[in-house]
Amino acid sequence: MKTISIKGVESNVLASRETGLSFRVAIEATLQDNPGEDVLLDFSAVRNATQSCIDEMIGVLVLREGPGVLSRLRFHSCCPTVQHLIRFVVEDRIEFRQRSAN
Amino acid sequence: MCVNDMEEYYIIKMPRRFDADHLPEVLDQLSRRPSESSLCFDLSDTTFATPSLMTFVCSVSTSLRGTRKSIRCPTNSDVTQYLQRMDFFRMGGIEIPEEFQRHPADGRFVELQKVNVGESSRQNCDKLAQDLAITIAGDPDYLKTIEFLEFCIGELLNNVRQHAMENGFVCAQYYRKTDTVGLSISDAGIGILASLKGNPKYHELDSDAEALKLSLEYNVTGKPPTTLPYRQTQTQNSGNGLFFLSRLVAKSCSQLALCSGTCLLEQTHDRPPTTVDTSHFQGTFVELIIKRAKIPDYEKAMEEIRKERFGKMAAQPIRFG
Numbered sequence: 001m002k003t004i005s006i007k008g009v010e011s012n013v014l015a016s017r018e019t020g021l022s023f024r025v026a027i028e029a030t031l032q033d034n035p036g037e038d039v040l041l042d043f044s045a046v047r048n049a050t051q052s053c054i055d056e057m058i059g060v061l062v063l064r065e066g067p068g069v070l071s072r073l074r075f076h077s078c079c080p081t082v083q084h085l086i087r088f089v090v091e092d093r094i095e096f097r098q099r100s101a102n
Numbered sequence: 103m104c105v106n107d108m109e110e111y112y113i114i115k116m117p118r119r120f121d122a123d124h125l126p127e128v129l130d131q132l133s134r135r136p137s138e139s140s141l142c143f144d145l146s147d148t149t150f151a152t153p154s155l156m157t158f159v160c161s162v163s164t165s166l167r168g169t170r171k172s173i174r175c176p177t178n179s180d181v182t183q184y185l186q187r188m189d190f191f192r193m194g195g196i197e198i199p200e201e202f203q204r205h206p207a208d209g210r211f212v213e214l215q216k217v218n219v220g221e222s223s224r225q226n227c228d229k230l231a232q233d234l235a236i237t238i239a240g241d242p243d244y245l246k247t248i249e250f251l252e253f254c255i256g257e258l259l260n261n262v263r264q265h266a267m268e269n270g271f272v273c274a275q276y277y278r279k280t281d282t283v284g285l286s287i288s289d290a291g292i293g294i295l296a297s298l299k300g301n302p303k304y305h306e307l308d309s310d311a312e313a314l315k316l317s318l319e320y321n322v323t324g325k326p327p328t329t330l331p332y333r334q335t336q337t338q339n340s341g342n343g344l345f346f347l348s349r350l351v352a353k354s355c356s357q358l359a360l361c362s363g364t365c366l367l368e369q370t371h372d373r374p375p376t377t378v379d380t381s382h383f384q385g386t387f388v389e390l391i392i393k394r395a396k397i398p399d400y401e402k403a404m405e406e407i408r409k410e411r412f413g414k415m416a417a418q419p420i421r422f423g
Contacts, residue, residue, distance in 0.1 A: 008228035013235075015256030016227035017264070017339070048249045050231075050256035055340045063338070067418060074421045081249070083422055084404040090420060091412040092321070092340060 001038045001074070002030050006057075007045040014049035014082075020056025027061060031072060044077035051085055059089030067094050111142035111172050119150040120158065122359030122389040125366050126380045132162065133381035140170035145185075148176040153273035154389045156190045156214045157288035160271040163194060165290035165384035188273065189213040210276050212237045217270035217287065219263045227263065231256035238274045238283050239394075249400045251283065251392070254350065257343040258287045258388055264339055265297040265324065265386070276394075283392040290385040294362040300324035310363030311377040317360070318348040318367075318375060320411060348375070349407045355396030359389040371396075 004026055008014050023041075030039050061069055067090070075086060112135040117124050135141060143159050145151075163171050173194065175182045183202050185191060191198050193214050207213070212234050235251035255272075262270040270289030277284065291297075295313035298304040301324050307313055316322045323341025351358045351369055360367045361383050369375040 008232070009226040011228040011232040013228050013232040013252050013256065015231035015252065015259065017260050018226060019228055048232075048252050050253055050260065050343070051346050052257060052260040052339075052343045055342065056338065059340055060338045070418065070420055074423070076423065078422055081401045081404050084401070084408050086420060087418065088342075088404075088408040088412070089340070090418050091408075092342065094418065095412075096321070 001040050002034055003040045003042055004030060005042045005045065012045055012047040014046055014053040014057075016050075017052050017056045020053040020060075023057045024061055027057070027073075031069070038072050038074060040074045040076050042076045043079070043082060046082060047079065049082050049085055051088065054082065054085040055089040055092070058086055059093045062090050062093040063097065066097065110140060111170075112136065112139040113142045113144050113174075115144050116148055116155065116159075118147050119152060120148070120155040121152055122154060122361065122366065122368065122387070125158075125359075125361050125383070125387070126378055128158075129381040129383055140172065141166060142172040142174060144174040145176045145181075146174050148181055149178055151176070151181050151185050151188070151190075153214075153275055153284050153286040154288075154387075156185070156188060156193075156273045157271040157286040158387060159190075160193055160214065161288040161290045161385050161387065162383075164269065187213070189215075193271070207237050209237065209239060209241060210278070212272070212274040214271060214273040217259055217262045217272055217289070219269055219289075219291075227256060227259040231259055234272065234274060238276045238285070244394075246400055247283075247394050247397055250350070250354070250397045251285075253400075254347055254390060254392075255285065255287075257347050258390075260343055261388075262287060262289050262291070262386070265291060265294070270385075281394045283390075283394060285390045285392070286388065288385065288387040293384070293386055294360075297324040298322065310365035311367070311379070314360055314362060314365050314367040314377060315375055317344050318369070320345045346407060349410075350398075350403060351390075353398045353403045353406070355393040357389075357391040359387075361387040 006023055008019055014020065027039060114128060114131045186198060186200055187204060231252050234255050235248045239247045239251060270287055272287045274283060274285040294317050295307060295310050298307055298313050298316065321341045323339045325339040348358065348369060352371055355371050358369045361380065364380055364382050366378045366380050367375050
């Protein structure tokens with residue numbers, strides 16, 4: 001299993017979309033370069049996050065790849081608030097994909 | 103910008119204490135300025151300088167690039183000193199000798215700061231949001247306040263950086279007496295209506311009031327989401343940042359004011375958003391007043407917002423642990 005350490009820029013807060021984008025690019029590359037292998041996202045250095053940042057990192061990934069991508073991801077040491085945000089953006093983007101398909 | 107030079111200037115008389123409620127009156131004065139005339143913000147009556155005053159003056163000054171501008175200082179020297187300490191004059195390129203000793207913010211205020219936007223900007227909001235929240239939380243050990251503020255500030259900074267196209271300004275103050283945080287972020291960008299029109303779904307939208315109300319709703323964005331291939335390095339926008347902010351305001355004893363174009367929207371915890379027509383404001387102005395003691399349990403609030411929106415949706419298999 002490959003590991004990506006998630007952390008804010010000089011901060012334990014993931015606030016900006018740009019931060020989310022940089023981790024999404026890393027996650028996409030790791031998934032692509034390691035087919036069949038899971039990716040562990042280590043959130044132990046994250047205390048708080050915005051919806052926008054988590055959406056850019058995880059929501060857009062689900063939007064592009066579909067919910068199946070979640071089976072290759074493991075979210076490690078996520079604080080409860082970040083867990084709620086991850087659930088929110090996943091549900092939001094899955095709903096959008098369903099609406100787009102109809 | 104210069105100071106205390108009022109000759110040949112069109113004068114905007116600022117009230118004793120400027121907050122969002124004064125926007126209609128001040129924007130009305132601004133709208134009557136003869137084009138090409140120089141502009142003076144007259145703060146002589148100001149006895150209480152709010153973050154909103156500082157961000158508003160700076161963003162209007164930014165939007166009137168090429169116009170000569172001046173500021174008439176408050177007659178109350180304490181207020182002038184406070185504005186100096188908050189870097190208000192310095193931000194306008196005015197250097198006034200400081201006849202006081204600068205003390206650290208010490209959990210009470212955040213000086214007026216620029217929020218840089220544009221692709222060339224490398225400013226990252228992570229540290230800025232955290233630093234701002236810690237600085238104004240009133241008590242560095244009060245994690246609930248800090249996390250609530252980090253989220254609100256982070257979403258507002260993202261909003262400026264996504265839509266402003268012009269640098270913004272942020273400023274905040276914690277008021278110990280009322281246990282309240284006043285926060286303002288303002289920019290001279292394209293505004294919310296023009297931003298939403300970037301999405302074909304809202305091409306027909308032609309009312310600032312409608313745009314402001316929509317911006318607080320779920321999944322409203324000027325960047326239409328797409329499942330099609332797109333530039334990997336381009337950010338997407340789900341249009342939920344202000345939705346979350348609005349829901350958090352509703353769950354706390356907070357007040358949110360949003361002004362863009364020709365409309366001022368105000369929302370409090372016990373009242374749905376109401377709008378008032380104003381004269382034109384170039385950009386987006388946000389004022390957030392937060393009663394620290396009334397901040398809800400942050401984690402619970404986030405869970406509630408998610409359940410309110412997706413309560414009936416089947417849980418997705420997400421592996422935490």
